[in-house]
Amino acid sequence: MPSWLENLIYAIVGGVMTYFAQLFFERWKNRNNRKEKIEQENDTLKKVIAQYEDIKEIEKTLNKNTGSTYYLRKLSNGMESDKICSTCWENNHKTIPINCNYDTGYFICNVCKQQAIFDKEKVNQNESRKKENDEQYESFINYGR
Numbered sequence: 480m481p482s483w484l485e486n487l488i489y490a491i492v493g494g495v496m497t498y499f500a501q502l503f504f505e506r507w508k509n510r511n512n513r514k515e516k517i518e519q520e521n522d523t524l525k526k527v528i529a530q531y532e533d534i535k536e537i538e539k540t541l542n543k544n545t546g547s548t549y550y551l552r553k554l555s556n557g558m559e560s561d562k563i564c565s566t567c568w569e570n571n572h573k574t575i576p577i578n579c580n581y582d583t584g585y586f587i588c589n590v591c592k593q594q595a596i597f598d599k600e601k602v603n604q605n606e607s608r609k610k611e612n613d614e615q616y617e618s619f620i621n622y623g624r
């Protein structure tokens with residue numbers, strides 16, 4: 480075989496081998512990228528599912544029949560205690576403890592600023608006391624007229 484023909488065959492075989500090696504490498508790279516992307520998506524989905532599981536678990540511990548805009552959250556010892564903001568829970572699934580003002584009967588949420596009654600009796604007491612005071616003030620002002 481003439482040496483030019485031998486060289487030509489080597490060149491062709493070399494070219495074909497390089498072509499397939501590149502093809503193989505590209506496919507391997509793409510598969511790895513796809514694998515990485517799928518793993519990332521999988522991690523994201525696992526986190527989302529875990530969040531939903533958490534929400535479901537907390538939802539089971541909530542008593543929404545409070546007659547007001549807060550929920551009672553049952554503690555692990557079975558006691559109902561934590562008052563949490565219903566707006567923050569329904570909108571963002573955050574358990575924000577509400578700040579109860581025991582003198583007024585009102586509460587306010589530090590996050591969404593929702594304000595509502597948590598102790599209707601207290602509010603009624605305060606209102607009747609205020610009315611009484613107003614009446615006393617009225618009669619004091621009108622005294623002797």
Ligand SMILES: [Zn+2]
Pocket residue numbers: 564565566567568575588589590591592593
């Ligand atoms: Zn809130």
